Amino acid sequence: MSTTHLGQIFHIAGRPRASAADDALVWLPDGALVIDDDGTITYCGPRDNRPVDATETIRDHGDAYLIPGFVDTHIHFPQTYSVDAYGGGQLLEWLDSCIFPAEARLAEPDFATRIARDFCARRVAAGTTAATVFGSAFPHAQDALFAETRRAGLRLVSGRGIQTVGGPSAEPLLTSERDAIELTAAEIERWHAADTGAPDTALLHSAIVPRFALSVTTETLANLGELYADVRDRGVYVHTHLNENNRPGDGEIDSVKKLFGVESYLDTYDGRFLPGSRVGGAGLLGRRTIMAHAVHCTDTELARMAETGTSIAHCPVSQLFLGSGTMPWQRTLAAGITVAAGSDVGAGDEWLISRVLSDAFKVHLSEPGDAGVAIHPAEMLFTGTLAGARALDMEDRFGNFDDGKEADFLVIEPDRWPPLEAILTQGIRADDDRTARDQTLFALLMGLREPAIAEVYVRGRRVQVSATA
Ligand code: GUN
Numbered sequence: 001m002s003t004t005h006l007g008q009i010f011h012i013a014g015r016p017r018a019s020a021a022d023d024a025l026v027w028l029p030d031g032a033l034v035i036d037d038d039g040t041i042t043y044c045g046p047r048d049n050r051p052v053d054a055t056e057t058i059r060d061h062g063d064a065y066l067i068p069g070f071v072d073t074h075i076h077f078p079q080t081y082s083v084d085a086y087g088g089g090q091l092l093e094w095l096d097s098c099i100f101p102a103e104a105r106l107a108e109p110d111f112a113t114r115i116a117r118d119f120c121a122r123r124v125a126a127g128t129t130a131a132t133v134f135g136s137a138f139p140h141a142q143d144a145l146f147a148e149t150r151r152a153g154l155r156l157v158s159g160r161g162i163q164t165v166g167g168p169s170a171e172p173l174l175t176s177e178r179d180a181i182e183l184t185a186a187e188i189e190r191w192h193a194a195d196t197g198a199p200d201t202a203l204l205h206s207a208i209v210p211r212f213a214l215s216v217t218t219e220t221l222a223n224l225g226e227l228y229a230d231v232r233d234r235g236v237y238v239h240t241h242l243n244e245n246n247r248p249g250d251g252e253i254d255s256v257k258k259l260f261g262v263e264s265y266l267d268t269y270d271g272r273f274l275p276g277s278r279v280g281g282a283g284l285l286g287r288r289t290i291m292a293h294a295v296h297c298t299d300t301e302l303a304r305m306a307e308t309g310t311s312i313a314h315c316p317v318s319q320l321f322l323g324s325g326t327m328p329w330q331r332t333l334a335a336g337i338t339v340a341a342g343s344d345v346g347a348g349d350e351w352l353i354s355r356v357l358s359d360a361f362k363v364h365l366s367e368p369g370d371a372g373v374a375i376h377p378a379e380m381l382f383t384g385t386l387a388g389a390r391a392l393d394m395e396d397r398f399g400n401f402d403d404g405k406e407a408d409f410l411v412i413e414p415d416r417w418p419p420l421e422a423i424l425t426q427g428i429r430a431d432d433d434r435t436a437r438d439q440t441l442f443a444l445l446m447g448l449r450e451p452a453i454a455e456v457y458v459r460g461r462r463v464q465v466s467a468t469a
């Protein structure tokens, strides 16, 4: 038995580099996506060429578009209600005045349950089928997040936010050095691959998540290095922030360098967190490590991330909101690093990954001189889908519609959002098919809003939640 979804299909086939996404773009105006009972894709192509199957169930979506589910590689679950939080100032003031107090509210179990439900509902509304989720400090809130995510049938990589040092407003989120490790290890035992028992088939995965270097001590970093060395082979992830705010003197990056006495911010996560960047323990970098932001990296830092397979969650909406600057697009990609999209809700005030891609397009076109670039629409789609799966080291499982992949996809019905329908049907298109195809994809990504996302599927199964945020 199989299910065949008919619609207009866009996806990025194969395993291209970002710069080759346009050649890998597949456009099937009369497409068919055939999925077996396990949720595995058995065919994606022109509908008339699909293999004959007398038992197939057909879902004809008419003029709707089918695209791979969005992957959000950096989003904060405890900040579900904190988008548009006005703190006055940049990152460190915003954390102190808005975010630490908001995250402290998750100490209350009923509130934690409610925010977990609303978080999952917002993910479904935005078509975010897979996500790296910055967690709460509180174990019961993480339990609520994992349980609700499992109920919904979404993919999740997450871990409790680890903080062992901070000012008065961070106080409710801090733990002792010992609890920081014990709670993190316990969460891994409880939730890593809890749904299937095997990381390579699971939807649920654990991560080690130090909030950022300023929230932990050298002792925490040494202990986390030891813990990661123990669990790395089980497919556990690492997720944190890097080089986000460079206000001179008292901004994040200068503060890290001063506090640890290190040559570069990345050294604190690379085991070289002692003064002079001396080695103090095992590092946290690797192919299942995702650094959020990486706006102000040195060439040495970029080379080290590339060497270790560490990926970047690029969060342009958040970078605008907090005045963090812009991750240099061409320079970062030229270093050979996987760059995927992150909403960074709540510093980012857009849940929808296509809105993140829209801001990426604008800020990178506005980079000075030769750095400025008009990102190709196929590269935008790649960044929001397949690159995310690659950053999560799960490119073999999802991210596009290649045969054998797990079927994560969105059904977009333009008539549910008339401004989108209008630009798709009335916009100017070039005479040549390839340019017209690119223009249609660009219109779809730029004009998409949540109401047009009619259906969301993970591994062939429709995802639905009851709560609304
Ligand atoms: N750095 C440390 N914590 C945070 C956070 O919650 N959001 C962002 N954008 N940066 C951070």
Ligand code: ZN
Binding pocket: 074, 076, 134, 241, 292, 344, 347
């Ligand atoms: Zn963040």
